[in-house]
Amino acid sequence: MAKKIKARAKMKSGLIEVKYKITHPMETGRRKDKSGNIVAEEYINHITILKNGKEMLRLSPNSTVSANPYLFVKLNGAKGDEITLLWVSNTGEKNSSTTKVK
Amino acid sequence: MxxxxxxxxxxxxxxxxxxxxxxxxxxxxxGNLKADDAISKITGGKHTASADLKLKTPKLAENGSQVPVTVDATALTGVKSVFLIVHENLKPVAMRVDFESADVAAFASFRVKMGKPTKVTAIAHTANGFVTANGSTKVTKGGC
Incomplete structure (x- = not known):
């Protein structure tokens, strides 16, 4: 499954409101599939958010964060700033997305 | 890009x-441990409750696999990080957020899984020690 990152960064009352929706199953390692096999643990365990290449936030989600994680944070900044999100999963998979503040 | x-x-x-x-x-x-142990591991046993740390969770969640949670520590000063603990989950620590820059509001909103009705605790690591806030959510259909 393609692991997409949907990003939205908008100025609102002086702050950048950044919203993300990451497509990811966030498997806890306890769920069973249709044939009764346990689905291996697979979840995003690091997220970094950068503004214009400078580190702003670091998040460490556990497998108890919902599937297809939704994230909402607020930053100081201005229109046109570039917000980047990087994630790494416990399996070593990575993805990133960069978006301009509107 | x-x-x-x-x-x-x-x-x-x-x-x-x-x-x-x-x-x-x-x-x-x-990992898998008791929520209270996790809290004392994070805080070193020293923490105070404060109304300045705001934890927003629904009183009743219909779907335990998608429970929206908001931690708002903007009223506190010098917040380095916040933690969210869902007491009844096998892995109680759901999220840790580190604020790496003064440009970030000490605020985070996301969704977590909850297995059953549970107490929820937010911990903020500030310059003056650890601050906590509690909430609770009833789950009608577990999502763990």
Missing amino acids: NRRAAIKMLMGGAVALSGILPLSAIANFM
Whole structure:
């Protein structure tokens, strides 16, 4: 499954409101599939958010964060700033997305 | 951004991640343990309740696999990080958020899974120690 990152960064009352929706199953390692096999643990365990290449936030989600994680944070900044999100999963998979503040 | 730049960024980010975050330290309280143990591991046993730390959880969640949670520590000063603990989950520590810059509002909103009705605790690590706030959510259909 393609692991997409949907990003939205908008100025609102002086702050950048950044919203993300990451497509990811966030498997806890306890769920069973249709044939009764346990689905291996697979979840995003690091997220970094950068503004214009400078580190702003670091998040460490556990497998108890919902599937297809939704994230909402607020930053100081201005229109046109570039917000980047990087994630790494416990399996070593990575993805990133960069978006301009509107 | 073109593909080349994206790859560069990704690799740079991964290096930064592995360099700063000691994995073992996280695993310390991210695993299967009791919520109270996790809290004392994070805070070292010293924490005070404060109305300035706002934890927003629904009183009743119909779907335990998608429970929206908001931690708002903007009323506190010098917040370094916040933690969210869902007491009845097998892995109680759901999220740790580190604020790395003064440009970030001490605020985070996300969704977590909850297995059954549970107490929820937010912990904020501030310049003056650890501050907590409690809430509770009833779950009609578990999602763990």
